[in-house]
Amino acid sequence: TNIIEGTNGEKIITSPHGPVTYPEMPINHYIWADIQNYSNMVALECGITGKKYTYSQVRDYSNYVARSLLNMGFKRGDVIAIVLPNLPDSPIALLGCMEAGIIATTVNPIYTADEIAKQLISSETKAVITSQTILTNVRAAVNATNPNLKIIVINDYAKSVTDGVIPFENLITKGKSLPGVSTGQWSPDDVAILPYSSGTTGLPKGVMLTHRNLVANVQMLKNSISNERCLPADGTFQEILPAVLPMYHIYGMSVVLFSKLSIGCKLITLPKFTPETYIRVLEEHKISFLTVVPPMIMFLSNFEMARKKHIENIKFILSGAAPLSHNDVDKFYNKFQLNSDKVQFCQGYGLTESSPLAFCEITFKKFSSIGKPVSGCDARLVDPLTKKDIVGSGQTGELLIRGPHIMKGYWKNEKATNEIMHGDWLLTGDIAYYDEDVDFYITDRIKELIKVKGFQVAPAELEALLRTHPNVHEAGVIGIPSERYGEVPKAFVVLKKSGTTKAEELHDFMKAKVSDFKAIRGGIEFIDNLPKNPSGKIMRSKLKQDYCK
Numbered sequence: 001t002n003i004i005e006g007t008n009g010e011k012i013i014t015s016p017h018g019p020v021t022y023p024e025m026p027i028n029h030y031i032w033a034d035i036q037n038y039s040n041m042v043a044l045e046c047g048i049t050g051k052k053y054t055y056s057q058v059r060d061y062s063n064y065v066a067r068s069l070l071n072m073g074f075k076r077g078d079v080i081a082i083v084l085p086n087l088p089d090s091p092i093a094l095l096g097c098m099e100a101g102i103i104a105t106t107v108n109p110i111y112t113a114d115e116i117a118k119q120l121i122s123s124e125t126k127a128v129i130t131s132q133t134i135l136t137n138v139r140a141a142v143n144a145t146n147p148n149l150k151i152i153v154i155n156d157y158a159k160s161v162t163d164g165v166i167p168f169e170n171l172i173t174k175g176k177s178l179p180g181v182s183t184g185q186w187s188p189d190d191v192a193i194l195p196y197s198s199g200t201t202g203l204p205k206g207v208m209l210t211h212r213n214l215v216a217n218v219q220m221l222k223n224s225i226s227n228e229r230c231l232p233a234d235g236t237f238q239e240i241l242p243a244v245l246p247m248y249h250i251y252g253m254s255v256v257l258f259s260k261l262s263i264g265c266k267l268i269t270l271p272k273f274t275p276e277t278y279i280r281v282l283e284e285h286k287i288s289f290l291t292v293v294p295p296m297i298m299f300l301s302n303f304e305m306a307r308k309k310h311i312e313n314i315k316f317i318l319s320g321a322a323p324l325s326h327n328d329v330d331k332f333y334n335k336f337q338l339n340s341d342k343v344q345f346c347q348g349y350g351l352t353e354s355s356p357l358a359f360c361e362i363t364f365k366k367f368s369s370i371g372k373p374v375s376g377c378d379a380r381l382v383d384p385l386t387k388k389d390i391v392g393s394g395q396t397g398e399l400l401i402r403g404p405h406i407m408k409g410y411w412k413n414e415k416a417t418n419e420i421m422h423g424d425w426l427l428t429g430d431i432a433y434y435d436e437d438v439d440f441y442i443t444d445r446i447k448e449l450i451k452v453k454g455f456q457v458a459p460a461e462l463e464a465l466l467r468t469h470p471n472v473h474e475a476g477v478i479g480i481p482s483e484r485y486g487e488v489p490k491a492f493v494v495l496k497k498s499g500t501t502k503a504e505e506l507h508d509f510m511k512a513k514v515s516d517f518k519a520i521r522g523g524i525e526f527i528d529n530l531p532k533n534p535s536g537k538i539m540r541s542k543l544k545q546d547y548c549k
Ligand code: ATP
Pocket: 197, 198, 199, 200, 201, 202, 203, 204, 205, 319, 320, 321, 322, 323, 324, 347, 348, 349, 350, 351, 352, 353, 370, 428, 429, 430, 442, 444, 445, 535, 537
């Protein structure tokens, strides 16, 4: 494969798909580039109420929203917070802000009022767009921040919106007769959106993503896993996907929303993941393309309610955002008696800071690999301490990436930006290695490695091994202090059916699989639910907080 030497002796692994070319245009224009092929087809449909918008409606309505926002006095470069679950209207709000040159900061809708308030303050939001069902909470956040902030409300499942707020509807209906939006002084390096990182390892950070970052990343994805079977867009056949990954997070926003709208797919929006509605949507809409986070694969494999008829049409699965082991994918194939020719599987890897996609490759057997850098993305592995480049298969190091998809920086946080950027290289904070074919594997995050005497233990490895036990649904592993060892692993296990396995059995099961220094000396505890954030990551910090006082 292509490993080239940089000017300072860096060992740079380039993409097998070559460099990326992309047009210099706003992401909100890029999305509509081919719309004439499918303008009257449905773009967004609510999986609960059936409310839907066609492509031309989404494009026109977001333009009207932009006109209204500008008419209300908001300006290019202002920040507006979008606190919304996935509704068919949510993309109209997001794209409406973009049309106006307003920076949307997207907020987790299940946050507490306190958490919402933090992001409103940190992002210096000028207004909030939310929905009727979560208004009380959002209003509490606004009152605690700046009671004068305007609140614009989408009427989701209620009869009407509360008095004293601005109905989102009005922005659409009144916007139509307002003067059009001029792009004016536009640059590809303008900040387009301000999502926040997941807050797995500390406080969530505002990530400035530009139009260039987003357009490039959609192109990088298309160049790397383009495949006629899963990406047809000639207006004769329409691919339908569930849009259940939260759109406030970069995965749901970029990989699902932006890239799928840009090729004319239909997205069935679900405001949250519930097993029943999810499998109903899969069956009802004959879903053939799935974008998932690992817990969704585990749900399909481990729960009887998910049956063959639900996944019958699936041809392609893309998983990302958190570790998924070979065995997890095998279980899925075995349960439904499928093979990897019929259902292609691909694991993607990325960060909010990289818009997000950095790695992915369709694979027929290496399910635990994240594959190779996507087109236009360069990668390096370095020693986390000395920052010297590591060479050779099987050697682990910190993963660095660069390309046109790397963020402009953290919002109003130069210190954090300088810590994560080394020149144009982004330090991912993840440990990785590659095999003989230069296919990459993520070991775990540097910050979460458990230090047992002189050795480092990756919790993700122990979690994956625990999940190979037939009775185990999920597991979370953390390090706890130990006088003798410094730190030792402790496991929290969710069984498929409670009471089916004892801790001693699992200890024996693990003993046969790992070397002594990785032994789960901190104990195995059974719990009902693992704390996970909506991007599918196990919140190990929360496990520590809740169980290890
Ligand atoms: P914060 O930076 O605020 O602590 P976060 O890093 O979890 O939160 P995101 O940007 O949502 O926020 O997640 C990026 C991280 O997700 C990566 O650094 C990596 O640790 C993890 N990740 C993404 N894809 C994969 C994957 N396929 N396998 C393993 N880990 C992954």
